[in-house]
Amino acid sequence: MVTEKKRRLPVPRSLLGRMLLLTLLAVLLAQTLSSLIWLSQLRATQMEGLITSARSLGYSMSASVSYFRSLPVAFRPLVLDQLRSMGGTRFFVSLNDRPLDMQVLEPTVRKSAVINVVGQVLRQNLGADPDILVRFVRPEDLRIFNSGLKLDELPRSWAHYALTLEPVNPPVLVTQIELSPGEWLYIASLLPEPYTMLEEEGLPSQQVWFIGLTSIFLLVFIGLLVHWQSGPLKRLARAARDLSLGADVEPVVEGGGSEVIEVTRAFNTMRDRISRYLTERGQLFSAISHDLRTPITRLRLRVELLEDEEMQVKFTRDLDELELLVKGALQCVKDTDIHENIEPVDLNHALDCLIEPYLAPNGGGRVTLKGKAMSMFYGKPLALRRCMGNLIDNAIKYGDKAHLYVEDDAEAFVLHVEDEGPGVPEQRLEQVFEPHFRLAGKQQQGYGLGLGIARNIAHSHGGEVTLQNLRDGGLRVTLHLPRGVE
Numbered sequence: 001m002v003t004e005k006k007r008r009l010p011v012p013r014s015l016l017g018r019m020l021l022l023t024l025l026a027v028l029l030a031q032t033l034s035s036l037i038w039l040s041q042l043r044a045t046q047m048e049g050l051i052t053s054a055r056s057l058g059y060s061m062s063a064s065v066s067y068f069r070s071l072p073v074a075f076r077p078l079v080l081d082q083l084r085s086m087g088g089t090r091f092f093v094s095l096n097d098r099p100l101d102m103q104v105l106e107p108t109v110r111k112s113a114v115i116n117v118v119g120q121v122l123r124q125n126l127g128a129d130p131d132i133l134v135r136f137v138r139p140e141d142l143r144i145f146n147s148g149l150k151l152d153e154l155p156r157s158w159a160h161y162a163l164t165l166e167p168v169n170p171p172v173l174v175t176q177i178e179l180s181p182g183e184w185l186y187i188a189s190l191l192p193e194p195y196t197m198l199e200e201e202g203l204p205s206q207q208v209w210f211i212g213l214t215s216i217f218l219l220v221f222i223g224l225l226v227h228w229q230s231g232p233l234k235r236l237a238r239a240a241r242d243l244s245l246g247a248d249v250e251p252v253v254e255g256g257g258s259e260v261i262e263v264t265r266a267f268n269t270m271r272d273r274i275s276r277y278l279t280e281r282g283q284l285f286s287a288i289s290h291d292l293r294t295p296i297t298r299l300r301l302r303v304e305l306l307e308d309e310e311m312q313v314k315f316t317r318d319l320d321e322l323e324l325l326v327k328g329a330l331q332c333v334k335d336t337d338i339h340e341n342i343e344p345v346d347l348n349h350a351l352d353c354l355i356e357p358y359l360a361p362n363g364g365g366r367v368t369l370k371g372k373a374m375s376m377f378y379g380k381p382l383a384l385r386r387c388m389g390n391l392i393d394n395a396i397k398y399g400d401k402a403h404l405y406v407e408d409d410a411e412a413f414v415l416h417v418e419d420e421g422p423g424v425p426e427q428r429l430e431q432v433f434e435p436h437f438r439l440a441g442k443q444q445q446g447y448g449l450g451l452g453i454a455r456n457i458a459h460s461h462g463g464e465v466t467l468q469n470l471r472d473g474g475l476r477v478t479l480h481l482p483r484g485v486e
Helices: 015-070 073-086 109-126 156-163 205-244 258-303 309-336 347-358 381-399 450-460
Strands: 092-096 132-137 172-180 183-189 343-345 367-370 377-379 402-408 412-419 464-469 475-482
Touching (some): 015 183, 015 205, 347 367, 347 381, 347 402
Antiparallel strands (some): 092 183, 172 183, 343 377, 412 475, 464 475
């Protein structure tokens, strides 16, 4: 009976909600792009400094290797003992009979860059003959001497000052260089600050806090601005809706930006013109109806004085037709131009009252009703009853029975009225709303104004009345009344 509603994306409908959403997206996009650019520049700067430090470290190592090469073999252990006793040196140096096997760290961009730079500097200064091994090792995996001693197993004065930076404990750069067969120089060192940590860091927490606070401040200020501007627009929308329902609307107070003030002035001017037009139209139609009734009555009296009966019948028929047109016009204006105050209307109660005469047993069960309105509807009570009553009466008159289906939500109240009649030809679906129009063979009593009056009342409430032929026969008339700001 009723088609399913299409699912919609959860997009805010209000101006304030949409402005805040767009502002938030714009701020996040701009801050994300700027942060990515800043982060890439920071990483490039850090990489440049890291390579410079690694090159300086490589020169220091090559100088130490050259110094140990210049010493007699017997003096080398004595110099190492003196360095350990002094403590606080930049390198931890030892002599081993073989390269120590340790678990190395997984390579990263920064680790690989340091290893390549240090190895390149050492080969440039020491030549390509000696074997050179450069690796990064975690402090807990570090091995010092041939016996495989760990860092924690040594006296703190020997290596802890050079190779630990508690509690961070960054990776240690271990370089092993073959001085001669069976003699390997072992050099372990940390990179200088601030390059001790070689992992690429993400966005700093300070930057994240800055983005969050900036977004909050912008949303608050944009929200206040839109709320200040949307207040006059809401008043204008409420006045426009009341005006469309025919209520006596006071001039809207001007406020907001210059554009909103200009729109408010234009609305107030339009309101004055419509009010004057409605007043003049009512006065003009009252005068015309009065002027027409008087000569029609006078003509009827004169027709009765005619002696020619045939002529009398013709005049009487013409006068009946003329009177029918006048009454139809008066009925149309009376039914559509109802001067009522806008107030909450219980549509469920109105429908119950309209269908009560047609319910079983007296009415033979000619009307069925499914669904109900979820809340009160703001409009003209008598006009809405007349609108729905015309649709029900029309369905019973032309289709014998009327089946009513109600849909209601926060957006609109919808009433479907289906009958069991022959329907309406597709080319006549709009023509039946015209005054005094009748389909061939349907000459029931009345003026042929029911659907037209119902549509006019729906239009005055901002709604619509539409027709649709059912697949299995019959006609569906749909009344759609949007819910405004209540």
